[in-house]
Amino acid sequence: DVKVTQSSRYLVKRTGEKVFLECVQDMDHENMFWYRQDPGLGLRLIYFSYDVKMKEKGDIPEGYSVSREKKERFSLILESASTNQTSMYLCASKDQGREKLFFGSGTQLSVL
Amino acid sequence: QQQVKQSPQSLIVQKGGISIINCAYENTAFDYFPWYQQFPGKGPALLIAIRPDVSEKKEGRFTISFNKSAKQFSLHIMDSQPGDSATYFCAASSYQTGANNLFFGTGTRLTVIP
Numbered sequence: 001d002v003k004v005t006q007s008s009r010y011l012v013k014r015t016g017e018k019v020f021l022e023c024v025q026d027m028d029h030e031n032m033f034w035y036r037q038d039p040g041l042g043l044r045l046i047y048f049s050y051d052v053k054m055k056e057k058g059d060i061p062e063g064y065s066v067s068r069e070k071k072e073r074f075s076l077i078l079e080s081a082s083t084n085q086t087s088m089y090l091c092a093s094k095d096q097g098r099e100k101l102f103f104g105s106g107t108q109l110s111v112l
Numbered sequence: 113q114q115q116v117k118q119s120p121q122s123l124i125v126q127k128g129g130i131s132i133i134n135c136a137y138e139n140t141a142f143d144y145f146p147w148y149q150q151f152p153g154k155g156p157a158l159l160i161a162i163r164p165d166v167s168e169k170k171e172g173r174f175t176i177s178f179n180k181s182a183k184q185f186s187l188h189i190m191d192s193q194p195g196d197s198a199t200y201f202c203a204a205s206s207y208q209t210g211a212n213n214l215f216f217g218t219g220t221r222l223t224v225i226p
Contacts (some may be wrong), residue, residue, distance in 0.1 A: 040121070042114075044216070099144055100161075101148075101155050101158065101214065105153065
């Protein structure tokens with residue numbers, strides 16, 4: 001079965017720090033996604049990537065950037081973390097032409 | 113603005129009962145409607161999905177009912193079990209607006225009481 005692995009389950013950072021969230025998938029999927037999950041707001045798309053070095057903004061890209069240097073790895077970067085970026089971050093991947101998303105277990109980020 | 117509206121926010125059902133979660137959308141271009149199930153500490157996982165060319169899809173105890181004219185779809189869980197306790201998200205996407213952008217509802221936390 002597809003495995004999407006997020007590097008950290010919990011992360012605590014200080015305001016203004018640069019934060020890297022890493023995600024790796026093992027099924028050679030072309031498409032990878034970063035969502036944030038907040039109570040009462042559901043899942044909102046931050047960025048997605050459909051190929052190496054390619055990226056597209058989602059619904060809430062402000063304050064975030066991404067990097068995809070290798071097909072299996074998709075990183076989310078918070079250039080200068082702020083308290084309103086405290087959230088659960090979910091990485092997902094899917095095969096090109098398919099609709100089923102495979103999610104990682106999430107990283108709960110707290111920005112103090 | 114929420115593209116997909118989901119209700120209720122939380123639901124408590126007795127074991128053996130029927131759980132019903134409702135979703136509504138406005139964008140008539142949506143052509144794919146999945147439901148995702150999320151257990152605590154895990155990421156969401158695809159449970160069942162439907163396209164608008166059918167009004168109902170059933171997989172085991174889980175059924176999606178789809179009403180194209182009302183722009184609504186719902187998840188029915190028959191014979192609900194404590195193991196079904198989870199958060200459920202409906203979602204929608206459209207090939208026109210970019211199939212890679214799946215719009216999620218706000219989620220329903222289901223608790224099934226033994």
